[in-house]
Amino acid sequence: MRRVSLREAADALNDGLVVVVPTDTVYGVAARLVDPGAVAQLFSVKSRPPDVALPVLVSSLAQVASLGVEWSDDAQRLAERFWPGALTIIVGADPEVATRVGATNTLGLRWARHDVTQSLIDECGPLAVTSANEHGRPPCTSADEVLATRWAAPVEGVLDAGRCDGAVSSVVELTGRGWRLRRAGAVAVAEVASVLGPESST
DSSP, X not given: OOEEOHHHHHHHHHTTOOEEEOOSSSOEEEEETTOHHHHHHHHHHHTOOTTSOOOEEESSHHHHHHTTOOOOHHHHHHHHHHXXXXXXXXXXXXXXXXXXXXXXXXXXXXXXXXXXXXXXXXHHOOEEEEESSSTTSOOOOSHHHHHTOSTTTTSOEXXXXXXXXXXXXXXXXXXXXXXXXXXOOSSOXXXXXXXXXXXXXX
16 A cells, blocks of 8 residues: 555546545545445455444535435534534435445435545545544554554555544434434534534434
């Protein structure tokens, strides 16, 4: 594995390969969502259980619309308030796409606040991404850390954009009854509640 330029990273992703990319939280291992084979390789590289769903990074609301997800008024309000940023919004999705990333009928979507990542997604489309580490290990926060690990050997390359050590994204799931916090992170529960009201009790 080696350091790659933005152009090389985009070409590799478009060729169905897996690349390590920077985000506003930590480095992530990425594959194009539209390429089931590449997404499957992503699970393999990470030694990630197939039923632990991968989040999807987008770079615009137009990309969200292209995925055909159930994008409610609540989802729109959250996106307008917190995107780009460290909030993953879980919404209903077509089972064919959902199962590709290890879910059943949902997708967890996020628009990262990182110019390099956004440029890459603008060109390659939505990316299935998970933190750059062997499953269960601490995530890598620099390209040097990625290059020094054995698990990343099958990865085509790492797009080096300096240190990435932001707070982990919060994960909110929208349901028919409201919303619930799936993972605490950079966006506080109180901030979400200020937009959507109190968290659902069930």
